[in-house]
Amino acid sequence: xxxxxxxxxxxxxxxxxxxxxxxxxxxxxxxxxxxxxxxxxxxxxxxxxxxxxxxxxxxxxxxxxxxxxxxxxxxxxxxxxxxxxxxxxxxxxxxxxxxxxxxxxxxxxxxxxxxxxxxxxxxxxxxxxxxxxxxxxxxxxxxxxxxxxxxx
Numbered sequence: 001x002x003x004x005x006x007x008x009x010x011x012x013x014x015x016x017x018x019x020x021x022x023x024x025x026x027x028x029x030x031x032x033x034x035x036x037x038x039x040x041x042x043x044x045x046x047x048x049x050x051x052x053x054x055x056x057x058x059x060x061x062x063x064x065x066x067x068x069x070x071x072x073x074x075x076x077x078x079x080x081x082x083x084x085x086x087x088x089x090x091x092x093x094x095x096x097x098x099x100x101x102x103x104x105x106x107x108x109x110x111x112x113x114x115x116x117x118x119x120x121x122x123x124x125x126x127x128x129x130x131x132x133x134x135x136x137x138x139x140x141x142x143x144x145x146x147x148x149x150x151x152x
Contacts, residue, residue: 007086018071020059026085027074034076035065050082050123051143057116058139059089065090081146082125088138094133 015021031048055074062069066089073086121127124141132138 009075018069018149020063022061023055023072023074025061026042026072027051027055027085030074030076031083034080047143047145051145052083052119053143054123054143055085058085058141061116062087062089062139065089065091066136070132070134071138077142082144083144084140084142086138086140088132088136090134090136092135092137104121 016027028048031044031051059069059072067088068090070090071086071088073084075084076082077084119142123143125144126142128140130138130140
């Protein structure tokens with residue numbers, strides 16, 4: 001696992017999760033403490049699963065490919081219609097967004113990765129990537145919580 005300082009010597013913000021599991025725990029705790037979202041119902045469990053999957057993908061990518069996780073924020077959107085997740089990593093990529101991989105043929109079982117980033121787009125209402133002041137990038141997404149399907 002990469003050190004949170006990444007390769008650039010930049011330190012993570014205080015309280016940044018060290019693992020995807022710790023980040024998922026924060027998302028779960030926020031949703032459980034919210035009066036807007038009642039965890040336990042079937043519909044909410046699907047939304048929770050989507051939010052946790054997106055969290056895992058973003059945090060794992062920051063650790064594996066982004067030089068380390070430097071920032072993590074999670075909050076409810078106004079009105080509780082979405083969950084905003086923001087991840088900041090240490091390394092900027094060119095182009096600014098993670099690369100898209102070509103789709104694998106149906107039934108293909110070889111190769112590594114390539115499914116996470118398209119999945120993040122599929123499960124979220126919006127994805128915004130901005131350069132961070134230190135040279136890395138910040139990826140902010142909104143996972144819908146209002147039952148409306150994400151935009152294609």
